[in-house]
Ligand SMILES: NC(=O)c1ccc[n+]([C@@H]2O[C@H](COP(=O)([O-])OP(=O)(O)OC[C@H]3O[C@@H](n4cnc5c(N)ncnc54)[C@H](O)[C@@H]3O)[C@@H](O)[C@H]2O)c1
């Protein structure tokens with residue numbers, strides 16, 4: 513079940529290649545690109561322990577000199593100090609501008625490697641080999657790279673597109689179950705905002721939370737559809753001036769929940785799952801979306817093993833307050849991405865050339881008053 517998605521950006525076209533066993537075919541894939549002779553694999557001890565040998569073997573057999581740069585594991589290391597470790601390795605290995613940085617890992621490794629690639633010698637080749645579900649369907653596609661600042665997540669960054677995204681679905685077998693479920697939240701997001709067929713497939717599948725019980729064909733299908741959705745959106749709005757904002761569905765409340773619990777209690781996907789439930793109910797309460805569709809969405813979220821209610825101890829006023837410091841705030845009001853039908857974004861995207869920015873923003877969401885959102889939060 514191999515699939516290739518072309519992300520034909522005018523200045524940086526690249527492919528997302530999805531196939532079991534791709535880790536062992538990295539060398540031949542890189543040989544087909546103009547990327548110099550040295551490849552620095554950036555990874556962490558856990559992922560490199562699982563897949564490093566196979567990746568190194570394949571890449572060196574194709575004639576590349578391989579340099580290993582192993583960074584500590586975890587979001588707490590996604591900062592400029594760790595980026596310096598990548599630069600230090602690059603200096604020590606006499607990397608030229610025509611060399612290549614390859615990210616082998618989840619979104620943390622991908623975001624840092626991409627930022628290092630964007631800034632090393634003002635831009636060097638970059639390859640994404642995502643190993644978490646979240647990184648496969650979201651972080652590795654679309655060119656957002658960066659690190660955290662003590663005062664905020666992803667505050668320092670650059671748009672920088674990879675030359676290739678090579679996905680090997682087989683590596684998901686070693687992913688911790690909780691990380692898999694977190695990635696499913698983003699898959700469900702694409703189903704709601706972009707792909708009604710994907711929505712039906714998720715709804716009709718008996719379970720979505722245990723990867724061991726999911727057929728490889730099903731996994732390949734949801735990966736392909738999710739990457740296609742992200743590619744479609746990025747192609748229409750690479751720098752997030754209008755439509756790309758739709759990818760923040762469920763994220764306004766999700767980010768606030770992550771922040772209020774100090775990024776320790778819920779992972780990103782778990783918080784986004786709750787955020788989508790809130791946004792779906794808000795859309796239904798405002799008469800934008802059918803309650804049946806919102807209920808069906810919640811059913812899928814529950815099937816993925818994600819929570820569909822807010823824990824009673826969360827301070828709802830504080831959550832709403834925190835949404836005001838979200839990046840998506842305009843003129844003191846908070847804009848929520850709110851669906852009007854399953855897959856509604858695709859219909860907006862199809863007619864994008866005939867619309868101005870404000871029209872698109874108004875169609876993908878709405879500015880919401882605090883009391884409207886607090887009522888929904890209290891009902892959960
Ligand atoms: N650039 C973007 O557009 C974008 C989009 C979404 C998220 N992100 C970023 O992605 C990051 C989150 O990424 P994540 O959820 O992938 O987390 P992560 O990179 O921290 O990976 C989660 C854990 O899984 C381990 N792991 C990874 N692959 C594995 C495998 N195949 N087998 C066993 N263990 C494995 C990692 O070592 C880590 O401990 C955040 O920093 C977020 O800001 C970026």
Ligand SMILES: [Zn+2]
Pocket residue numbers: 650698763780784
């Ligand atoms: Zn997300």
